[in-house]
Amino acid sequence: GAVVSQHPSRVICKSGTSVKIECRSLDFQATTMFWYRQFPKQSLMLMATSNEGSKATYEQGVEKDKFLINHASLTLSTLTVTSAHPEDSSFYICSAPKGGEEKLFFGSGTQLSVL
Amino acid sequence: GENVEQHPSTLSVQEGDSAVIKCTYSDSASNYFPWYKQELGKRPQLIIDIRSNVGEKKDQRIAVTLNKTAKHFSLHITETQPEDSAVYFCAASSGNRDDKIIFGKGTRLHILP
Numbered sequence: 475g476a477v478v479s480q481h482p483s484r485v486i487c488k489s490g491t492s493v494k495i496e497c498r499s500l501d502f503q504a505t506t507m508f509w510y511r512q513f514p515k516q517s518l519m520l521m522a523t524s525n526e527g528s529k530a531t532y533e534q535g536v537e538k539d540k541f542l543i544n545h546a547s548l549t550l551s552t553l554t555v556t557s558a559h560p561e562d563s564s565f566y567i568c569s570a571p572k573g574g575e576e577k578l579f580f581g582s583g584t585q586l587s588v589l
Numbered sequence: 590g591e592n593v594e595q596h597p598s599t600l601s602v603q604e605g606d607s608a609v610i611k612c613t614y615s616d617s618a619s620n621y622f623p624w625y626k627q628e629l630g631k632r633p634q635l636i637i638d639i640r641s642n643v644g645e646k647k648d649q650r651i652a653v654t655l656n657k658t659a660k661h662f663s664l665h666i667t668e669t670q671p672e673d674s675a676v677y678f679c680a681a682s683s684g685n686r687d688d689k690i691i692f693g694k695g696t697r698l699h700i701l702p
Binding site for chain 1 (some may be wrong): 630631632
């Protein structure tokens with residue numbers, strides 16, 4: 475299977491700071507990456523679709539100015555949580571489809587805790 | 590947009606028995622239905638998937654059935670083992686590579702000794 479790397483795996487920050495999460499496809503190119511958010515014991519909620527070379531597409535209710543997405547290359551997408559607050563504490567996970575496949579390969583996730 | 594409903598939210602099964610998880614979807618254009626297994630704190634892992642031109646697919650102890658007319662699909666795990674304990678998510682998408690996949694709310698499966 476394909477490999478998607480996500481960093482950091484865990485981050486603790488103070489309220490008001492910004493946190494950047496990186497998602498890399500290691501052995502394939504990804505023109506599209508998906509960012510999900512998962513609260514404890516809940517489902518994966520799609521936040522946005524990251525598109526290489528163009529703007530991200532955000533799901534309804536997701537603030538694009540708060541969750542900045544940059545798809546800088548065919549192997550890297552970043553999610554920046556700006557001015558983080560305790561309610562932003564969650565498990566963030568990225569995913570990407572490989573080549574001609576519709577299957578999603580997930581990163582290992584980032585547990586964000588905002589104090 | 591697509592909406593995926595999943596039941597039950599929690600399922601306890603005696604080791605060795607079978608477990609069945611059911612999902613329904615709303616968008617008739619959806620034609621790709623993957624199932625993911627997620628252990629606590631880890632990434633979801635694809636365990637089986639099915640496309641709408643197939644009614645059933647099996648991989649060892651795991652099988653998935655699809656009823657496109659009724660817009661529902663199910664996961665069947667036979668001869669359950671302790672390592673099957675996890676959260677299982679069904680999902681649906683159009684099947685095109687860059688199209689988003691929408692997940693159900695998950696089923697927490699407990700295998701009882």
